[in-house]
Amino acid sequence: xxxxxPAPERPLWLQLMETLxxxxxxxxxxxxxxxxxxxxxxxxxxxxxxxxxxxxDDLEAQGYVRPVPSLGTFVAPAEEWPRG
Numbered sequence: 001x002x003x004x005x006p007a008p009e010r011p012l013w014l015q016l017m018e019t020l021x022x023x024x025x026x027x028x029x030x031x032x033x034x035x036x037x038x039x040x041x042x043x044x045x046x047x048x049x050x051x052x053x054x055x056x057d058d059l060e061a062q063g064y065v066r067p068v069p070s071l072g073t074f075v076a077p078a079e080e081w082p083r084g
Contacts, residue, residue: 013054016045020055024064024075034072035065 004015020041023029036044041052056073059065063080067073 012047013051013058016041016047016051017055017058019045020059021062021064024059025081029075031075031078034074037072 004012029035038049038052042049063076063082065073066076
């Protein structure tokens with residue numbers, strides 16, 4: 001569980017996405033490795049399924065993760081991450 005910012009201008013999915021992105025960038029979730037499942041994320045962070053899915057969808061849109069059908073979601077190679 002994380003200490004969530006209760007500020008309404010920072011939606012919970014956004015805070016979760018930033019936390020997961022930080023884990024990717026720091027190497028906690030290394031490139032080309034599987035990230036925890038949605039179920040695992042909901043349990044670890046005590047959030048709803050829609051919140052977790054929104055965070056993962058945003059990470060995918062940014063290029064940090066890729067879904068692989070029937071296998072899960074994997075961290076994209078570092079050279080494909082956004083710069084800046």
